[in-house]
Amino acid sequence: MITAAVQEREHYLNASYGIKSWLLTKDHKRIGLLYLATITFFFFLGGAFATLIRVELLTPQGDLVSSETYNKLFTMHGVAMVFFFLIPAIPATLGNFFLPMMIGARDLAFPRINLLSWYLLVLGGLLSLYAMLAGGVDTGWTFYTPYSTSYSNTWVIATALGIFVAGFSSILTGLNFIVTVHRMRAPGMTWFRLPLFVWSTYATSVIQVLGTPVLAVTIILLFCERVFHLGIFDPTRGGDPVLFQHLFWFYSHPAVYIMVLPAMGVISELVSVYSRKPVFGYHFVAFASVAIAVLGFLVWGHHLFVSTQSLYAGLVFSFLSYFVAIPSAIKVFNWTATLYKGSISYATPMLYAFGFIGLFTIGGLTGLFVAALGFDVHVTDTYFVVAHFHYIMVGGTIMAYLGGLHYWWPKMTGRMYPEGWAKLSALVIFLGFNLTFFPQFVLGYLGMPRRYHVYPPEFQVLHVLSTAGASVLAVGYVIPMIYFIWSLRYGKVAGANPWNATGLEWQTASPPPAHNFDQSPVVTHEAYDYSTVLGEVEVG
Amino acid sequence: MGELRLLPEQASTIAPEVDHLLYFLLVVSVFFTVAIFGAIFYFAVRYRRRSEQELPNPVHGGLTLEILWSVIPFGLTMVMFTWGASIYFTEARPPGDALSLYVVGKQWMWKLEHLEGQREINELHVPLGRAVKLTMTSEDVIHSFFIPAFRIKQDVLPGKYSTIWFKPTKPGRYHLFCAEYCGARHSGMIGWIHVMEPQEYQNWLTGGAAEGTLASSGEKLFEGLACNNCHHADSSGRCPTLVGLFGKTVQLAGGGMVKADEAYIRESILQPQAKVVAGFQPIMPTFQGLVTEEDVLRLVEYIKSLGAKAAPEGTPTPGGVPAPKR
Numbered sequence: 057m058i059t060a061a062v063q064e065r066e067h068y069l070n071a072s073y074g075i076k077s078w079l080l081t082k083d084h085k086r087i088g089l090l091y092l093a094t095i096t097f098f099f100f101l102g103g104a105f106a107t108l109i110r111v112e113l114l115t116p117q118g119d120l121v122s123s124e125t126y127n128k129l130f131t132m133h134g135v136a137m138v139f140f141f142l143i144p145a146i147p148a149t150l151g152n153f154f155l156p157m158m159i160g161a162r163d164l165a166f167p168r169i170n171l172l173s174w175y176l177l178v179l180g181g182l183l184s185l186y187a188m189l190a191g192g193v194d195t196g197w198t199f200y201t202p203y204s205t206s207y208s209n210t211w212v213i214a215t216a217l218g219i220f221v222a223g224f225s226s227i228l229t230g231l232n233f234i235v236t237v238h239r240m241r242a243p244g245m246t247w248f249r250l251p252l253f254v255w256s257t258y259a260t261s262v263i264q265v266l267g268t269p270v271l272a273v274t275i276i277l278l279f280c281e282r283v284f285h286l287g288i289f290d291p292t293r294g295g296d297p298v299l300f301q302h303l304f305w306f307y308s309h310p311a312v313y314i315m316v317l318p319a320m321g322v323i324s325e326l327v328s329v330y331s332r333k334p335v336f337g338y339h340f341v342a343f344a345s346v347a348i349a350v351l352g353f354l355v356w357g358h359h360l361f362v363s364t365q366s367l368y369a370g371l372v373f374s375f376l377s378y379f380v381a382i383p384s385a386i387k388v389f390n391w392t393a394t395l396y397k398g399s400i401s402y403a404t405p406m407l408y409a410f411g412f413i414g415l416f417t418i419g420g421l422t423g424l425f426v427a428a429l430g431f432d433v434h435v436t437d438t439y440f441v442v443a444h445f446h447y448i449m450v451g452g453t454i455m456a457y458l459g460g461l462h463y464w465w466p467k468m469t470g471r472m473y474p475e476g477w478a479k480l481s482a483l484v485i486f487l488g489f490n491l492t493f494f495p496q497f498v499l500g501y502l503g504m505p506r507r508y509h510v511y512p513p514e515f516q517v518l519h520v521l522s523t524a525g526a527s528v529l530a531v532g533y534v535i536p537m538i539y540f541i542w543s544l545r546y547g548k549v550a551g552a553n554p555w556n557a558t559g560l561e562w563q564t565a566s567p568p569p570a571h572n573f574d575q576s577p578v579v580t581h582e583a584y585d586y587s588t589v590l591g592e593v594e595v596g
Numbered sequence: 597m598g599e600l601r602l603l604p605e606q607a608s609t610i611a612p613e614v615d616h617l618l619y620f621l622l623v624v625s626v627f628f629t630v631a632i633f634g635a636i637f638y639f640a641v642r643y644r645r646r647s648e649q650e651l652p653n654p655v656h657g658g659l660t661l662e663i664l665w666s667v668i669p670f671g672l673t674m675v676m677f678t679w680g681a682s683i684y685f686t687e688a689r690p691p692g693d694a695l696s697l698y699v700v701g702k703q704w705m706w707k708l709e710h711l712e713g714q715r716e717i718n719e720l721h722v723p724l725g726r727a728v729k730l731t732m733t734s735e736d737v738i739h740s741f742f743i744p745a746f747r748i749k750q751d752v753l754p755g756k757y758s759t760i761w762f763k764p765t766k767p768g769r770y771h772l773f774c775a776e777y778c779g780a781r782h783s784g785m786i787g788w789i790h791v792m793e794p795q796e797y798q799n800w801l802t803g804g805a806a807e808g809t810l811a812s813s814g815e816k817l818f819e820g821l822a823c824n825n826c827h828h829a830d831s832s833g834r835c836p837t838l839v840g841l842f843g844k845t846v847q848l849a850g851g852g853m854v855k856a857d858e859a860y861i862r863e864s865i866l867q868p869q870a871k872v873v874a875g876f877q878p879i880m881p882t883f884q885g886l887v888t889e890e891d892v893l894r895l896v897e898y899i900k901s902l903g904a905k906a907a908p909e910g911t912p913t914p915g916g917v918p919a920p921k922r
Binding site: 118123124127194195196200202203206207208291292294296297298331332333334336337338339340361362363364367370371374375378381382385386388389390392393395396397398399400401402410413414417418421422424425427428429430431432433434436437438498501502503505506507508509510511512514517518584585586587590 | 600602603610613614621624625628629632633635636640643644650651652653654655657658662665666669670674676677679681682683684685686687688703737738740742744745747748749750753755756771773774776777779780781784
């Protein structure tokens with residue numbers, strides 16, 4: 057061996073070898089990487105569906121694919137992205153890898169359950185993937201009845217069962233995180249010394265544990281209705297199709313916060329590290345996460361403003377939706393204030409954080425638009441809503457996910473990513489994103505309904521702009537994929553703490569040893585005290 | 597490629613109201629977006645890292661700021677809430693003198709019926725300056741009736757009536773879209789709303805070859821289905837008389853009361869056992885599967901025509917929707 061001259065230190069990646077050592081691992085870090093591979097696959101799968109959708113929409117006629125195929129494309133785009141990418145994205149990869157390390161633990165509370173939850177995600181993913189390959193599903197990711205139960209003749213059951221199984225993965229991950237945060241904090245790691253990523257992931261876990269069972273029940277009812285014709289949702293048997301919408305959104309609205317709260321946690325870390333200041337208003341940011349988790353359960357009815365829900369129910373849900381906006385606003389203001397008199401670095405993760413704050417602000421503010429009853433009547437089920445939630449999910453969650461991945465990449469792999477390429481792709485993603493989705497706000501207000509395969513010609517200019525943006529965005533996503541793989545071999549060796557960050561995960565070697573810490577850490581400082589790390593000699 | 601517009605046409609009384617709310621929301625949003633983008637940009641340049649070992653003084657927060665930036669946005673959102681809610685209430689309450697029309701959605705077409713008997717598919721002719729109220733239902737899945745130029749939308753459900761109203765303010769031809777995904781040809785479930793000058797509309801109405809009013813075809817159905825064997829014009833039948841029923845409050849067997857509106861009549865035709873009138877036996881068979889949603893609308897319209905007291909919509913008195921006779 058050429059490299060045998062340098063005896064490499066043992067760490068979690070070389071502690072054991074072989075497929076079996078990965079497939080049967082109980083190491084939260086390896087499981088985090090298994091998740092990373094899984095969700096990356098689903099991200100590019102969902103992205104491929106999105107690409108076909110955008111290419112089809114270049115022209116008003118349906119000339120690339122048939123209407124049936126188009127409907128399957130947007131359904132499978134939603135299913136792949138929501139259930140198999142966005143929901144597991146940050147908690148199951150970055151959370152899995154770093155939550156135990158950030159609180160100074162050796163692993164999660166239940167390492168075997170952690171592995172089981174990855175297998176459940178894979179099993180669910182394979183079931184849904186099977187449905188997609190066997191013929192696809194065309195109900196929209198929302199599975200509205202009675203279309204999904206009595207009219208669609210596509211692979212509804214297999215897809216829904218895949219989501220059902222993946223839901224248990226989400227529940228178990230949430231449970232594991234809750235117990236870990238309660239029971240496994242290092243000595244001295246009090247609740248208010250926790251990094252804010254831990255707070256937001258903890259709040260997310262609460263939603264996962266309380267909300268996901270409702271999704272499971274809803275899918276069982278959907279299954280029974282479609283197979284046994286129970287008549288729960290079928291009006292010809294005395295059922296009510298709107299009941300399905302209530303059940304579905306009772307989970308799926310909080311699920312928005314499952315997707316975005318961990319992203320907010322990542323941003324708190326990034327903003328602090330790259331301005332070398334504690335997050336402004338730590339307690340407010342921490343409690344804002346909890347407030348979002350709680351209030352998120354009380355606003356589902358804002359998806360039903362035109363569904364014949366009663367006027368007064370609409371009133372209550374609109375009112376409560378504005379409540380949930382406040383903790384989100386508090387976070388944005390506090391991040392911005394953290395920059396004040398900081399020492400601001402333009403490292404790639406910080407560029408993603410800037411991007412997140414800007415795009416999440418637009419996504420959040422347009423949330424105020426759609427929470428206004430009389431306004432929502434006009435824009436609901438149009439591209440306005442499509443643009444709004446992509447600003448939150450793509451402009452928010454994916455920006456934070458990529459920012460977090462760059463930030464922790466040196467810790468995960470021991471190697472730096474190439475900074476120049478990374479900055480370039482962050483810029484490309486930001487520009488491509490805005491060009492893709494900003495025109496969709498205008499389209500929506502003009503009246504372009506969502507899920508339209510064919511559309512009136514006056515909407516074409518804006519659709520062409522959006523598709524142009526999507527091609528830029530696609531390039532922006534492929535570049536990191538390439539240089540991350542490249543960096544595994546050729547990246548600069550990172551060292552233990554390349555960013556001078558304060559988190560416990562940075563106080564151990566990169567990549568970390570299998571048991572995380574050579575000595576159990578003892579915490580004596582609040583989070584984000586940069587005087588503890590600056591000037592110290594790096595280890596590892 | 598078509599022309600590029602930024603705002604849809606304003607062609608109903610609601611449209612400018614929604615647009616005014618849009619302007620308010622835009623002003624607030626642009627203010628906050630510019631403030632936040634500006635602050636980030638300014639701080640990022642002003643406080644850029646000048647040396648690797650730089651360590652700024654920690655600042656932990658400020659209660660006054662936290663209160664300010666919670667309370668001020670909350671106040672602004674309450675303006676949005678109230679404004680949005682007031683438009684919503686206007687949208688939900690049709691004026692009492694509204695022209696009544698029926699809509700049946702099915703995969704993948706809109707069937708629109710005038711009281712005078714004109715039937716249209718994917719086209720709707722309405723007079724300028726007159727409020728129009730649509731009572732809508734679906735034969736299959738959920739659809740949604742959306743007219744962007746009027747800024748209104750309402751889901752159309754199977755097994756249920758929903759209503760929507762508008763008052764056109766500008767003659768012309770406007771898009772009608774189905775906004776709730778409904779299957780393969782969802783994007784083909786579109787049509788046109790034609791807003792005509794009142795005189796022109798009258799000509800159109802009398803020019804069409806209608807086979808009689810909706811109520812009169814309902815009457816034929818009523819006889820054809822032998823409803824009149826039991827439901828007599830006076831109280832001599834085995835079933836309650838339907839004369840003067842519409843809009844009244846009905847006493848039910850086993851207690852309880854129900855207002856005789858469109859939904860109640862529809863239910864009594866399709867599920868007669870659901871609400872039996874006090875003093876009568878549950879002997880009526882179901883007509884589920886024997887009549888289409890359009891037939892039901894005709895029967896409803898016929899029963900309405902059997903005498904109803906006109907009263908403005910929305911009043912708690914058993915007035916209901918005004919009589920169709922004009």
